[in-house]
Amino acid sequence: METPLTQHISFDRPCYNLRDYEKNGGYQALRKALSLSPESITNTVQASDLKGRGGAGFNTGMKWSFVPMNGHYPVKYLIANADEMEPGTFKDRMLMEGNPHQLIEGMIISAFAIQANISYIFLRWAYKKAGRLLTHAIEEAYAAGYLGKNILGTGYNLEMYLHTGVGRYICGEETALLNALEGKRATPRAKPPFPQVSGLFGKPTIVNNVETLCNIPHIINNGPDWFKSLGKGNDAGTKIYGVSGRVKRPGLWELPMGVSMRELIEDCAGGMANGYRFRGALPGGASTDFLVEEHLDIHLDYKSVAAAGSRLGTGTMIILDDHTCPVGFVHNLEHFFAQESCGWCTPCREGLPWTEKILLSIERGEGRPEDLQLLETHTRLLGPGNTFCALAPGAMEPLQSALKYFREDFEKHIDQKKCPWR
Ligand code: NAD
Numbered sequence: 001m002e003t004p005l006t007q008h009i010s011f012d013r014p015c016y017n018l019r020d021y022e023k024n025g026g027y028q029a030l031r032k033a034l035s036l037s038p039e040s041i042t043n044t045v046q047a048s049d050l051k052g053r054g055g056a057g058f059n060t061g062m063k064w065s066f067v068p069m070n071g072h073y074p075v076k077y078l079i080a081n082a083d084e085m086e087p088g089t090f091k092d093r094m095l096m097e098g099n100p101h102q103l104i105e106g107m108i109i110s111a112f113a114i115q116a117n118i119s120y121i122f123l124r125w126a127y128k129k130a131g132r133l134l135t136h137a138i139e140e141a142y143a144a145g146y147l148g149k150n151i152l153g154t155g156y157n158l159e160m161y162l163h164t165g166v167g168r169y170i171c172g173e174e175t176a177l178l179n180a181l182e183g184k185r186a187t188p189r190a191k192p193p194f195p196q197v198s199g200l201f202g203k204p205t206i207v208n209n210v211e212t213l214c215n216i217p218h219i220i221n222n223g224p225d226w227f228k229s230l231g232k233g234n235d236a237g238t239k240i241y242g243v244s245g246r247v248k249r250p251g252l253w254e255l256p257m258g259v260s261m262r263e264l265i266e267d268c269a270g271g272m273a274n275g276y277r278f279r280g281a282l283p284g285g286a287s288t289d290f291l292v293e294e295h296l297d298i299h300l301d302y303k304s305v306a307a308a309g310s311r312l313g314t315g316t317m318i319i320l321d322d323h324t325c326p327v328g329f330v331h332n333l334e335h336f337f338a339q340e341s342c343g344w345c346t347p348c349r350e351g352l353p354w355t356e357k358i359l360l361s362i363e364r365g366e367g368r369p370e371d372l373q374l375l376e377t378h379t380r381l382l383g384p385g386n387t388f389c390a391l392a393p394g395a396m397e398p399l400q401s402a403l404k405y406f407r408e409d410f411e412k413h414i415d416q417k418k419c420p421w422r
Helices: 018-023 028-034 038-048 060-065 091-098 100-114 128-143 174-181 210-222 224-230 261-268 302-307 326-340 346-363 370-381 391-405 407-416
Strands: 077-082 118-123 159-164 205-209 238-244 251-256 278-282 316-321
Touching: 018 100, 018 128, 028 100, 028 210, 038 060, 038 100, 038 210, 038 224, 060 100, 060 205, 077 100, 077 174, 077 210, 091 100, 091 128, 091 210, 091 238, 100 118, 100 128, 100 159, 100 205, 100 210, 118 128, 118 174, 128 159, 174 205, 205 210, 210 224, 238 261, 251 261, 261 278, 261 316, 326 346, 326 391, 326 407, 346 370, 346 391, 346 407, 370 391, 370 407, 391 407
Parallel strands: 077 118, 077 205, 118 159, 238 316
Antiparallel strands: 238 251, 278 316
């Protein structure tokens, strides 16, 4: 966000405190926003075409526009979803550890746009350092008059609370997050009603991802056309992309939306590590479909990745190399998803452990030829429309694409009655 484009983002750089942030133009966007009408802020964000950076890519301004603004709802909430638990994804952690005030400023502007007076940051349990830095930054923002009563003398009030989760993946699903914040069992709720209308404690609520909110001050400062001009594919703005796996330089980079996979892997991550060959990649965390060599030149934007049969998701790529068993790789992911199923709906609760068990038996050389058909059936039964939330359908994405692109690896395990990589 405030880093120059294409700069490698380091976790070692010092955290911006309030003085550093203000010196670099921090909180100017808030001053500007408070002089505008809430509706015009929502219109600006909608016109910028900022899409949700948590993984789903829903238009942010459109989401805000669903919040009732007719005065019949005196209590509304704004929530930053900082429960970043998607495997391979660590972009929000970097944003919060590097510049917590950027998130806080984005939240205040967003809360003002929907006229919410209470806001929460729902933070992943393991993000201890981010928690410490955010606590300090929130105190600084209160002391400077950016939070609390009568913000900058405008009459607008906003309280901000940091809430730490207990380390469950499902809490990142927005309605499970709401139940967790209410002190209930963190299971997803049926949608509709969407939280924009009936969210926390039944009140209108916006839940936005950390990276999404960090874009807001820049859109207010520079306008929607500037933001759109930053993208080079089908989408607007920049994105924090990541690469993990056996590349020379794993990490995160802020890049124009729509860079190609090849640019990201070769120019930013330095290419594959010596002695390793690229076999495929999950483009946006574990709950996306594999892309393979033929896709290296596609733009990493929502539409292009979908056209290639996957999803951009969180934009933080996990690479599969030729020294790693694809069956073991997918088994590891399904183990995670089975463990993180909240148990609320039957297909997910029963289907994920069963899927994991089949994969484990194949990986051990105990698989049967009919297991591949059974796994394919699972990808349908646990797919979209058959479960309560996106967890199980997301878990099926790496599996269904591994069965498509790496089928011979599954077959070798069954034919040879062992893992060829061991
Ligand atoms: P979703 O598409 O159902 O919803 C995305 C957002 O748009 C939500 O805020 C929802 O309220 C809103 N929305 C969608 N349709 C709407 C409608 N018709 N009317 C009003 N609002 C609407 O996706 P989801 O289930 O919230 O999230 C799934 C995504 O989360 C996956 O794409 C996955 O990549 C991602 N994910 C991210 C992490 C992480 O750590 N960042 C973890 C797990 C999953």
